[in-house]
Amino acid sequence: MRRTLLSGLRALFIVHCLLFVVIGCSHVPVVPYGDPERLWRHVQQAYDQPQQPYLAEGELTVDSPTFRHTVDFTLRWQSARRLRLDLSGPFGISLASVALNDSLAWASIPLQGTYLAGTLTQVDSSAAGLLNLSLDRIIKALAGLPPRETGPYLQAVKGADAVEFYFQRGDTARTFAADPKQGTIVRYSVTIASKRWAQLDYGDFHGNGDTLRPYRIAIDSPAADVKVELSFDRIKDVASFPDDIWRQTLPEGATPGKF
Numbered sequence: 276m277r278r279t280l281l282s283g284l285r286a287l288f289i290v291h292c293l294l295f296v297v298i299g300c301s302h303v304p305v306v307p308y309g310d311p312e313r314l315w316r317h318v319q320q321a322y323d324q325p326q327q328p329y330l331a332e333g334e335l336t337v338d339s340p341t342f343r344h345t346v347d348f349t350l351r352w353q354s355a356r357r358l359r360l361d362l363s364g365p366f367g368i369s370l371a372s373v374a375l376n377d378s379l380a381w382a383s384i385p386l387q388g389t390y391l392a393g394t395l396t397q398v399d400s401s402a403a404g405l406l407n408l409s410l411d412r413i414i415k416a417l418a419g420l421p422p423r424e425t426g427p428y429l430q431a432v433k434g435a436d437a438v439e440f441y442f443q444r445g446d447t448a449r450t451f452a453a454d455p456k457q458g459t460i461v462r463y464s465v466t467i468a469s470k471r472w473a474q475l476d477y478g479d480f481h482g483n484g485d486t487l488r489p490y491r492i493a494i495d496s497p498a499a500d501v502k503v504e505l506s507f508d509r510i511k512d513v514a515s516f517p518d519d520i521w522r523q524t525l526p527e528g529a530t531p532g533k534f
Contacts, residue, residue, distance in 0.1 A: 309455060311431035311433065311438050311440070312431075314438055314453055314455050314458065315428065315431070315440055315453070317458045318451065318453050318458065318460060319423075319425075321458075322423055327512040327513075328351075328352060328353045328354070328512070328513050328514070328515055328516065329350075329352050329510055329511060329512050329513060330349070330350070330351055330352075330509075330510075330511045330513050331348075331349070331350040331352070331507055331509065331510045331511070332347070332348065332349050332350075332507070332508050332509045333347070333348060333490075333505060333506050333507035333508045333509070334346070334347055334348070334505075334506045334508070335347070335348045335362065335503070335504070335505055335506075336503070336504045336505075337501065337502075337503055338501070338502040338503075338504075339500055339501045339502070340500060346362045346363060346364055346370055347362070347363045347364070348360060348361065348362050348363075348505075349361045349363075351516050351520055353515065353516055353521075356375060356376075356377050356378075357375060357376055357377060357521060358374065358375050359372065359373070359374040359375075359516075359520055359521065360372065360373050360374070368386075369385055369386075370384070370385075370386065371383065371384045371385075372523075374521060374523070376521040376522075378394055379392070379393070379394060380392070380393055380394065381393075381523040381531065383523060383524070383525075388526075388529075389532075390523070390525055390529055390530075390531040390532065391531055391532050391533065392523060392531035392532075392533070393533045421449070421451065421460070421463040421475070422449075424440075424442050424449065424451070426442075428440040428441060428442055429441045429442055429443050433455075434452075436454065436461075437452040437453060437454055437455070437461055437462065438452070438453050438455055439451070439452045440452075440453070446467060446468045446469075447465065447466070447467050448465070448466045448467075449463070449464070449465050450462070450463070450464045450465075451463055452464075457480060457487060459477070459480060459487060459489070460477065461476065461477050461478065462474065462475065462476050462477070463475045470497075471497055472496070472497065472498045473494070473495065473496040473497070473498060473499075474494075474495045474496075475492065475493070475494050475495075476492070476493045476494075477489035477491070477492055478490075478491045479491040481510075488507075488510055489507075490506065490507040490510070491504075491505070491506055491507070492504070492505040493505075
């Protein structure tokens with residue numbers, strides 16, 4: 276039971292790190308980007324675009340050697356420091372909730388009576404122990420806007436559907452694949468010492484206002500020994516959320532443990 280709980284919490288942690296940024300990998304195509312240098316400049320500009328708070332709903336599948344689960348999710352994203360992810364099962368049964376609230380974080384699994392709370396620094400330490408990366412790096416690596424590469428790329432190779440931009444630092448190689456027609460990143464991969472660390476694929480882009488957003492995201496991370504697939508049914512921009520959304524609801528007499 277303890278191993279199952281830890282595996283579930285590990286998956287929830289990876290997912291909540293991913294979700295609040297993964298939709299931000301979108302931007303509006305202007306004209307096809309046939310010149311790789313121009314395409315790369317366009318991709319870089321997307322990092323500086325502001326993002327509207329949004330509500331997203333869909334289906335989430337987490338697959339690892341010890342379990343495979345498919346659940347419904349609702350994501351409320353206010354800012355990079357304020358988000359909430361709720362997971363539900365059949366008939367809308369609440370399975371788990373995780374949230375970041377400025378410098379604080381909490382997680383609740385009501386059916387197991389598990390409630391955790393702590394600081395963002397503690398969560399960051401857990402992330403570093405799990406994936407050997409800071410929370411900030413995990414967020415960027417699992418987003419449509421991966422960790423920013425500001426220096427010149429080593430090589431740009433035109434493929435049938437995307438242009439691949441290669442970067443090499445020491446034994447770490449990173450590849451960004453960008454669609455030259457819509458100007459979006461469709462794949463990001465990392466290899467360390469010639470071993471695949473992680474790959475993210477984005478697809479099924481839809482217009483939302485004046486932006487494009489991916490409605491399908493697949494993450495394969497051998498480093499974390501987990502695969503995650505997200506399929507969005509709805510993404511809706513909102514003005515803001517009520518303050519009580521960010522508070523952890525506890526049963527009477529319950530005291531949350533620490534991350």
